[in-house]
Amino acid sequence: MMALKEASIIYIGYVVPFSAIIPLFIALAKYTKLPLELRVLTWYIAFSLCSSIIVSAMASNGVNNMPVIHAYTLCEFLLISLFYYRVYINPVAKKMIVWAAILYTVFFMADILFIESIYDFNNYNKTIESIIVILLSIFYFILSLDDSTTQTKSNTSISLAVSGILVYFSSSVLLFVVLNIDPQFINTQIIIWDIHASFLLLMFILFSTGLWKYR
Numbered sequence: 001m002m003a004l005k006e007a008s009i010i011y012i013g014y015v016v017p018f019s020a021i022i023p024l025f026i027a028l029a030k031y032t033k034l035p036l037e038l039r040v041l042t043w044y045i046a047f048s049l050c051s052s053i054i055v056s057a058m059a060s061n062g063v064n065n066m067p068v069i070h071a072y073t074l075c076e077f078l079l080i081s082l083f084y085y086r087v088y089i090n091p092v093a094k095k096m097i098v099w100a101a102i103l104y105t106v107f108f109m110a111d112i113l114f115i116e117s118i119y120d121f122n123n124y125n126k127t128i129e130s131i132i133v134i135l136l137s138i139f140y141f142i143l144s145l146d147d148s149t150t151q152t153k154s155n156t157s158i159s160l161a162v163s164g165i166l167v168y169f170s171s172s173v174l175l176f177v178v179l180n181i182d183p184q185f186i187n188t189q190i191i192i193w194d195i196h197a198s199f200l201l202l203m204f205i206l207f208s209t210g211l212w213k214y215r
Helices: 002-015 017-029 036-060 066-087 091-115 123-147 156-172 174-178 183-213
Strands: none
Touching: 002 017, 002 036, 002 183, 017 036, 017 183, 036 066, 036 156, 036 183, 066 091, 066 123, 066 156, 091 123, 123 156, 156 183, 174 183
8 A cells, every 4th residue: 555655646746747847848939929828828837837846845844735735726726717818708708707716816815714724735715716717618618619709719729728727627626525535445545636636647738739739
């Protein structure tokens, strides 16, 4: 069991998060040619990588990194909201994104002040974030099919990026399950976290593909 746990720690804590280097390298090589929405995506990838370095360094030194993860969740949501704000053309959708960002920020502050400890895993605000991002991603594809010229900016690069975001945040809902599984089923917890990490890796692969295809 220890071998499985140690391998999982390396995979989840180092291999997958640092794979963000690949799409970041591609994005930076094309940065001056990228539209603003893909530049925002680049900021998100860079932010994710920097946060992973900080979180991994804290964990390696036995420091509780949950406060950083809490802060990361809020910043992550705001960056993804900005990405979708740039992707959506529909003015009603843009207003909904602004209100979603405001309301989520209020909820986030209430959560860390009154509900969840900043030193424990952010189960609630991470799940709410995932649900909102999933809805934004689904609506993107719905509006793109309806009328791509007036509803959303639709091209291969953006569609691949949205697909990656949808896949990863859909898997994030599993985090609710992880923290509610009896400790005696530790192998199940490890498998779930590994699956979640694999979806993060898939997101970075889709980002890389989309950025590579941008001309």
